[in-house]
Amino acid sequence: xxxxxxxxxxxxxxxxxxxxxxxxxxxxxxxxxxxxxxxxxxxxxxxxxxxxxxxxxxxxxxxxxxxxxxxxxxxxxxxxxxxxxxxxxxxxxxxxxxxxxxxxxxxxxxxxxxxxxxxxxxxxxxxxxxxxxxxxxxxxxxxxxxxxxxxxxxxxxxxxxxxxxxxxxxxxxxxxxxxxxxxxxxxxxxxxxxxxxxxxxxxxxxxxxxxxxxxxxxxxxxxxxxxxxxxxxxxxxxxxxxxxxxxxxxxxxxxxxxxxxxxxxxxxxxxxxxxxxxxxxxxxxxxxxxxxxxxxxxxxxxxxxxxxxxxxxxxxxxxxxxxxxxxxxxxxxxxxxxxxxxxxxxxxxxxxxxxxxxxxxxxxxxxxxxxxxxxxxxxxxxxxxxxxxxxxxxxxx
Amino acid sequence: xxxxxxxxxxxxxxxxxxxxxxxxxxxxxxxxxxxxxxxxxxxxxxxxxxxxxxxxxxxxxxxxxxxxxxxxxxxxxxxxxxxxxxxxxxxxxxxxxxxxxxxxxxxxxxxxxxxxxxxxxxxxxxxxxxxxxxxxxxxxxxxxxxxxxxxxxxxxxxxxxxxxxxxxxxxxxxxxxxxxxxxxxxxxxxxxxxxxxxxxxxxxxxxxxxxxxxxxxxxxxxxxxxxxxxxxxxxxxxxxxxxxxxxxxxxxxxxxxxxxxxxxxxxxxxxxxxxxxxxx
Numbered sequence: 229x230x231x232x233x234x235x236x237x238x239x240x241x242x243x244x245x246x247x248x249x250x251x252x253x254x255x256x257x258x259x260x261x262x263x264x265x266x267x268x269x270x271x272x273x274x275x276x277x278x279x280x281x282x283x284x285x286x287x288x289x290x291x292x293x294x295x296x297x298x299x300x301x302x303x304x305x306x307x308x309x310x311x312x313x314x315x316x317x318x319x320x321x322x323x324x325x326x327x328x329x330x331x332x333x334x335x336x337x338x339x340x341x342x343x344x345x346x347x348x349x350x351x352x353x354x355x356x357x358x359x360x361x362x363x364x365x366x367x368x369x370x371x372x373x374x375x376x377x378x379x380x381x382x383x384x385x386x387x388x389x390x391x392x393x394x395x396x397x398x399x400x401x402x403x404x405x406x407x408x409x410x411x412x413x414x415x416x417x418x419x420x421x422x423x424x425x426x427x428x429x430x431x432x433x434x435x436x437x438x439x440x441x442x443x444x445x446x447x448x449x450x451x452x453x454x455x456x457x458x459x460x461x462x463x464x465x466x467x468x469x470x471x472x473x474x475x476x477x478x479x480x481x482x483x484x485x486x487x488x489x490x491x492x493x494x495x496x497x498x499x500x501x502x503x504x505x506x507x508x509x510x511x512x513x514x515x516x517x518x519x520x521x522x523x524x525x526x527x528x529x530x531x532x533x534x535x536x537x538x539x540x541x542x543x544x545x546x547x548x549x550x551x552x553x554x555x556x557x558x559x560x561x562x563x564x565x566x567x568x569x570x571x572x573x574x575x576x577x578x579x580x581x582x583x584x585x586x587x588x589x590x591x592x593x594x595x596x597x598x599x600x601x602x603x604x605x606x607x608x609x610x611x612x613x614x615x616x617x618x619x620x621x622x623x624x625x
Numbered sequence: 626x627x628x629x630x631x632x633x634x635x636x637x638x639x640x641x642x643x644x645x646x647x648x649x650x651x652x653x654x655x656x657x658x659x660x661x662x663x664x665x666x667x668x669x670x671x672x673x674x675x676x677x678x679x680x681x682x683x684x685x686x687x688x689x690x691x692x693x694x695x696x697x698x699x700x701x702x703x704x705x706x707x708x709x710x711x712x713x714x715x716x717x718x719x720x721x722x723x724x725x726x727x728x729x730x731x732x733x734x735x736x737x738x739x740x741x742x743x744x745x746x747x748x749x750x751x752x753x754x755x756x757x758x759x760x761x762x763x764x765x766x767x768x769x770x771x772x773x774x775x776x777x778x779x780x781x782x783x784x785x786x787x788x789x790x791x792x793x794x795x796x797x798x799x800x801x802x803x804x805x806x807x808x809x810x811x812x813x814x815x816x817x818x819x820x821x822x823x824x825x826x827x828x829x830x831x832x833x834x835x836x837x838x839x840x841x842x843x844x845x846x847x848x849x850x851x852x853x854x855x856x857x858x859x860x861x862x863x864x865x866x867x868x869x870x871x872x873x874x875x876x877x878x879x880x881x882x883x884x885x886x887x888x889x890x891x892x893x894x895x896x897x898x899x900x901x902x903x904x905x
Contacts, residue, residue, distance in 0.1 A: 262711050264707060283894070283897055284898075284901050284905055288710045288711065288894065292703065292736075293703075293732050293733060293736040294732060296700060296703065297700065297703035297706070297733055297736070300696065300697070300733075301703050301704070301706050301707035302707060303696075303704060304676075304705060304706065304707025305708065305710060305711035306707075306711075307694065307704075307707075307708060308674075308708040308709075308711035308712040309711060310707075310711035312707070330696065330697050458692035458708060458715060459672060459692060459712055459714060459715045463670060463691060463692050463693075464692070464693070465637075465686065465687050465693045465695070466693065466694045466695065467687065467695035476640055
């Protein structure tokens with residue numbers, strides 16, 4: 229009898245999974261113990277994984293009555309000490325905007341995964357898009373800080389979700405993981421690190437000062453007060469009104485300015501929020517600036533154009549907001565042409581143009597038909613543009 | 626004097642007073658009753674969360690020395706759901722106005738009742754949007770004038786207690802801002818109830834509704850609340866004797882309408898956790 233072939237023991241850290249599920253796995257690794265959400269394509273797999281896994285680990289999954297309530301529930305849970313998140317797509321993300329602003333002004337940590345689909349409105353629910361870049365930045369009203377991270381692989385869905393939780397805790401601010409339908413539904417093998425291999429920032433449970441001295445807010449230039457959960461003996465007020473360091477509402481011009489300057493400054497001056505990947509930029513005279521699924525496609529594009537003798541590199545933005553101005557500036561300075569491919573009509577491109585200040589030629593490449601870029605189409609455009617065959621200002625597929 | 630110093634001891638006296646509320650407002654009476662109920666139950670201040678939405682009622686938490694949250698318009702119960710689920714040890718009391726709870730927050734109100742979380746929902750129903758200057762709400766009485774109903778209200782109103790009962794709340798009661806002693810008792814029972822306790826307080830806004838509808842002052846409005854309030858127990862007794870007996874125009878019932886036992890959601894979810902853990 230033939231002996232059963234012994235397979236190599238499977239590495240338990242390796243998982244074949246989708247981008248959306250990797251977001252959930254990353255959240256669990258980061259200690260997420262509360263998920264409040266509402267079903268929406270193409271993000272629902274995140275909720276499904278959390279519904280399955282959270283109760284096993286003592287956490288809570290709740291399907292709220294809508295996305296407005298989902299966002300409110302994760303803020304409430306965070307105030308009560310939980311590490312909380314929600315996941316949604318286009319229309320649901322629109323509904324979350326008001327309470328997202330509430331999380332910004334009250335400085336409540338939480339993570340929102342927005343898996344982008346075609347819009348506006350119901351748009352193309354099952355098709356990919358990158359058209360929420362500006363909504364992620366400016367969707368909620370008023371001046372506000374925001375952190376937006378964009379993964380380009382299933383592994384990075386995991387990694388950046390952990391980063392999102394860490395930045396959210398560190399800076400007491402909502403963090404948006406801006407994924408898209410392609411990355412969310414793509415399956416790849418990922419390696420889940422052992423507990424402790426990736427740093428995880430935990431909430432402080434005590435301010436180590438008497439309750440009477442505790443201020444829920446610290447408006448120092450670079451400082452952020454620890455957020456002590458409700459019920460720990462530090463009674464304080466949380467309001468969406470402009471407030472002083474005690475959390476009490478104020479309408480005084482000096483106090484209002486101080487609060488907003490703190491909110492904006494704490495993210496702007498942070499050094500560890502800017503994550504980018506540089507590819508073949510050393511000898512490049514043209515460069516692609518891209519993010520998410522488009523950046524993933526363009527990795528192949530670069531290989532093709534380089535084969536044709538075009539010295540093109542890529543700056544991939546893992547952090548979209550705040551805009552990595554220094555990194556973009558460097559690329560604009562060193563290259564003659566910058567291609568900005570996006571699955572929208574040019575949302576990041578305008579931001580790149582502002583940083584560029586007329587130095588390099590900015591060439592947007594746009595696709596708005598719900599389809600992913602074909603790396604060879606993009607390559608052909610870049611090659612034609614580089615060889616002077618196509619001189620147009622904008623390349624549209 | 627004793628009562629006054631009791632409520633005072635729960636207020637954030639270092640906070641900027643006076644309050645934003647107008648003279649003659651019923652919200653001070655409601656806050657006083659709430660504090661007395663919490664005191665009677667002996668709840669530690671550290672364990673109490675007072676949450677609210679937007680509007681005049683939304684301003685209540687800032688004055689009281691608990692863990693306090695002034696959320697967004699209509700979403701108070703959704704915030705409270707997150708708080709309660711993340712830490713069921715906390716006693717969550719949510720105060721809302723009629724617009725807050727039944728218009729913009731109507732969805733959260735019925736779903737919180739359906740889930741049956743151990744939360745107390747206090748609804749100060751003055752039939753008007755006070756903070757924005759007297760626009761009609763889903764509980765504005767037919768014919769009543771409001772700044773957005775200058776020719777009188779033409780939409781039919783919600784009955785807050787019937788809404789709560791229909792959605793499954795296990796404790797539903799109504800009182801008025803005139804009946805402060807009854808209010809305290811009902812608040813205490815609602816807080817003590819394992820599950821969602823809903824108390825509607827029929828109240829008044831002289832500034833934005835009373836003046837527009839021919840009232841001379843807030844006192845007259847309170848006396849009217851007293852006249853129109855019909856205790857449920859008395860009403861049922863009369864109904865037994867005379868089945869034809871009905872409420873006169875404008876009259877409304879007060880008292881406890883629903884007091885049943887239903888599985889509380891935090892406990893249900895805890896049971897789910899136990900079951901899933903045993904299986905895996």
